[in-house]
Amino acid sequence: MMTDIQTILPVAIVLSSLIPGLLIFSLKESQHRLRITLNLAGVFSKLLLVGWMLHGVSQGQQFSFSITFLPGADLILQGDALSLQFVALSSVLWLATTIYAIGYLEGSAFRSRFFGYFSLCVSATVGLALAGNLVTFLVFYELLTLATFPLVVHRGTDAAIRAGKVYLAYTVSGGVLVLMGVALLHALAGTPDFIPGGYLSPVVDQHQAGLTLAFVLMVLGLGVKAALLPVHGWLPQAMVAPAPVSALLHAVAVVKAGAFGIIRLVYDVYGIETLSILQLTQGLMILAAATIIYGSIRALQQTEIKKRLAYSTVSQVSYITLGVAMLGPIAAIGALVHLVHQGLMKITLFFCAGNFAETLNIHHIREMNGLGQRMPLTMAAFTVGALGMIGVPPIAGFISKWYLGLGALETGQPWILWVFVGSGLLNAAYFLPLLYRGWFAKPAVEWAAHPQARRPASVWNETHWMLLWPTLFTALLAIVTGILAGSDFSPLAWAQLIVAREFAP
């Protein structure tokens, strides 16, 4: 029996960011205090609601809300273990990014517009995580595209507009492909709720061609947001956006929306059995592996910090896709936990890059020499993120790579281990020089002589506290989730719970 709370909670989680967002649009630029209050009220109420739902789902409660929408396809918001993995991640990181963004944008123009769209983006992300069927997923997926565009072009410069157009060209095309895929599946099998093991096995004999085409369409469409080769091109371009946008949206929300969609598609729509019959995952696996290597190589070639991080995202997000495509339970754990871990580490790295740019106007790798003397805390956070990406224990990245590697062996695909080894080496090759420069190289100019850099009074003042604290917070989370991975409340434990439910016979 569903209680009222169990119906309302999924909607409330979406509304907790949507309503403050809409209110913020109506504010004048000068209503600074009110805007911050609304933002924080949204953030904390969302965290509270998500915590509530997490508790409920771990107890085995069902949360579901639906209204009629299309013939045979209602709009359904529901909370299951998988959706909460993503919802919890976005909500926690929204907290960090909101504070970061308030500090970052202090005194600049268009803040109401920025925070309004920012909240819309978070609502769309949470909505697509909570979506209970493909049509609902599609609705929020497209809304996410729309809500992100104004943030990419936020600065209004020619470069920003150009990047915005590239972004739209990719994501709208991807959206159309997803739409077609969803509609095709609807035509062939209707749109029932997501269900572990998928719902397509009854029609697989009848509609082989249709199901194959739908899978290809959906993976290409979702692959745009997940930055899969060959449709990853928008991500590095979108780096002209302000740092908080790059951090939350392009490291977490948007790219993860694509990866999350692929997870749903593989586990809860097609199901492992159907996919093995159709033999579709081999191609996806090769595509993901190629993206991992390609992204790493391109990252190595970049000289701008943000661009290098962007290509690193291209590479790292595909770990999730690869883990999913292996179709084994252990690889699935690796993929699901990487969804969280990569988010924590990458947002840290982007926050750091934003701090360097804001505080000392440092954008290029060659300018990073000796940065550790001037901004030791940010540099330390950066080190945590970078080492985590490489996969050094005990940082979170190690855990996910460990499970992904085990999964490759379990499913009998040892060649994937070589992909991981190669990518790990490349990761080291493009991150370690940055760390070396930051900690050990001599700065080109003495920091005391740097035009923007009077020596801060204390180490905690190396940059604005609203920029520093979120960075340290996410870095700390990346370490803690790694160290406490074995505890009951870690993302790893939650991923195991999801897999236990998804792979249950």
Next chain:
Amino acid sequence: MNAALVSMVVPFFAAMLVLMWRPRQQSWLVIVASIVSLLAAVMALLSVIDSGPQSLNLGGWESPLAIRFQLMPVNALLIVTTAVIHLIVVCFAASSHHCQPIKQAFWPLALLLHGSLVALWLSMDLFNWYVTLELLGLAAVALVTLAGQKALRAALDYLLLSLFASLTYLLGVVMLYGQYGTLDIALLATLTEADRVTQTALLLISAGLMLKAALWPLHLWLPAAHSSAPTPVSALLSALVVKAPLFILWLLWSRVAPSELAVPMGFWLALLGGGALLIGGWSACRTPHLKTLVAYSTVAQLGYGLLALGLLLHWQLNDLQAALWLFVVAHAMAKTSMFLAAGEIQAATGKKRLNSLRGMTLTMPVALFAFAVAGGSLIGLPPSGGFIAKWLLIQPMLIEPAYWPWALLVIIATLLSAAYVFRVVSQGFRQSSVSATASEHGKSAQWLALLPAILVWLMALFSEPLLQLMDVFSA
């Protein structure tokens, strides 16, 4: 049925009143008449939902002689849409400062347009349609000329083509009358045979209608006429007037034409629809002027209507009726919003070109937002009315692999529409060289422009009752 008649008569009556009495505050009279007409339209819709289709023979004559009005779910929906859009547009015209100069002649003509549209939706015979089409065409041309000297050329073209189309239409009607001795749709439906004369007559009528509806490739007059007209007029023409011939075309081919003729014709209509989508969309992506872009978007979007109609006939698939009419309604709302927003922006900047939109997110945020939201429905982004219609349209295309090329066409059309909508929106985000601030001027007009865009997104929430309404009809 009576409510529907009220909805038709009130605008006519108010038009007379405005012309003869010439009150000082004409706008209030017109707005009140529109509200009354809307209320009556809603009552008519409710009565159709309650008690099904109704018909009325004027003067009590029986069917070959009588003028018959019929109220069905589809035209009830169209009557409501017409009334809603007229109400919004006249409120806009009354509140926008840029519409001041056109006021005097605008009010009675807009009312006349409203009344003739409702009469056309209600009619069910070929001659009545001829009369209402003529009324509609004349009112529309007169409205275009209100923009002054610069619109005369376009208005004259519109007038001549419209008259030519009427003659073609009339010729076809005469041939049908000669053959079957009646013009009533229901009677004709029982009589028609797939012979040469019928085919020629139907083709002549269709050619006339397609010219009036600016269906590709007979669309060439539309961009000039719709973009040079005064803003409220552009909205009415694009949203409503071009849909009237489509309605007749639909009844003609789905009811009157025998299926031996309708099935092959459907294929050609669908192809023409595809041409409209591609070439209209492409032209909208190329034009340097804002209102022309919106007008080309009408050409393209009418392609969806034609595509739905064509496939409905070709596959003899009545499910597509819902797609067809939801397209029409969703497009009517979205296009009203777009034209009002575009007109307001153009009037504020005083420039026609697209690059005058720089910095509009700051100076006219509501108008730009209206344009974007309406554009979202035209692209077919969920959850909007345009999305629902597109969803219904592509469902039958996807079932058979042989039909997949049609789906590809829809993909390309969607991408083109996204391209022209975001062409405008991204200009608005560009930094402006002059530091401008949001002007309080014209706030209410901007909000009125946003209203139909919001309505079209709300359509998605009410998709279930809407679809039920359509199902009642096909059953």
